[in-house]
Amino acid sequence: MKILLLNGSPKKEKSDTMHLTRAFLTGMQKAAPQEISAIHVIDRNIGYCRGCFSCMRGGGKCVQEDDMREILENMLASDLILFSFPLYCYGMPAPLKALVDRMLPLSSMAMQRSGDRYTHVRQADTSRLRFLMICGCGFPNSRQNFEPAVAQFKLCFPGRNTVLTVPESPMFSAPEATPVTAPRLKLIESAGEEYARTGAIGEALFEEISSPMIPEETYAAIVNRA
Numbered sequence: 414m415k416i417l418l419l420n421g422s423p424k425k426e427k428s429d430t431m432h433l434t435r436a437f438l439t440g441m442q443k444a445a446p447q448e449i450s451a452i453h454v455i456d457r458n459i460g461y462c463r464g465c466f467s468c469m470r471g472g473g474k475c476v477q478e479d480d481m482r483e484i485l486e487n488m489l490a491s492d493l494i495l496f497s498f499p500l501y502c503y504g505m506p507a508p509l510k511a512l513v514d515r516m517l518p519l520s521s522m523a524m525q526r527s528g529d530r531y532t533h534v535r536q537a538d539t540s541r542l543r544f545l546m547i548c549g550c551g552f553p554n555s556r557q558n559f560e561p562a563v564a565q566f567k568l569c570f571p572g573r574n575t576v577l578t579v580p581e582s583p584m585f586s587a588p589e590a591t592p593v594t595a596p597r598l599k600l601i602e603s604a605g606e607e608y609a610r611t612g613a614i615g616e617a618l619f620e621e622i623s624s625p626m627i628p629e630e631t632y633a634a635i636v637n638r639a
């Protein structure tokens with residue numbers, strides 16, 4: 414499978430979330446060979462969407478000539494777009510959001526009813542694309558935290574989307590936390606393997622992965638001591 418990894422953490426390879434993403438991809442590679450190309454979004458020249466709708470009205474080209482042209486081409490040549498990012502203010506980091514806004518050329522201005530809402534009719538063939546979100550965060554709680562980011566992702570990429578959220582993510586970059594992070598990374602690896610084999614992650618496995626690794630109060634106490 415051709416995978417385009419979009420790393421939305423400004424910390425690039427030092428990203429806490431990238432520990433999760435690397436484990437997931439290791440699992441996917443256990444199931445089958447994968448062709449992975451990665452982009453650190455912060456390094457790319459991606460202007461903000463100007464809201465002119467030229468791309469949606471005029472055949473799919475943005476008026477801005479920046480790195481987004483090549484990224485859109487890469488997207489359309491992929492099977493899976495993997496968004497790896499830390500939760501920022503209950504959403505995605507701004508550089509990644511700028512990239513998602515600039516995906517507008519894939520859609521036309523025309524609207525269609527899709528179930529109980531409206532979506533734009535695609536003007537690029539995205540039918541074979543799958544979308545995966547792997548998101549880490551700093552708080553120990555998954556509830557009252559990830560929901561806005563998950564809802565946005567599912568609405569932006571309806572249908573073939575999969576989401577993996579993991580709290581207490583800074584622990585993955587702390588070597589002293591290895592006794593609790595190593596088993597969690599193994600679970601994430603098995604989620605990757607399952608995803609590559611079946612196209613989904615089982616609910617029980619998801620619940621286990623998105624639960625705190627250590628009790629919330631203990632985690633908060635450690636953070637507050639540091």
Ligand SMILES: Cc1cc2nc3c(=O)[nH]c(=O)nc-3n(C[C@H](O)[C@H](O)[C@H](O)COP(=O)(O)O)c2cc1C
Pocket residue numbers: 422423424427428429430431498499500501502503504549550551552553558581582583
């Ligand atoms: C600007 C900013 C906003 C943040 N907002 C949240 C948040 O809403 N919820 C949360 O649990 N953590 C939040 N965090 C913490 C990060 O998600 C956390 O530190 C994460 O492990 C960073 O991952 P990374 O190393 O992959 O960038 C925020 C961090 C920053 C810098």
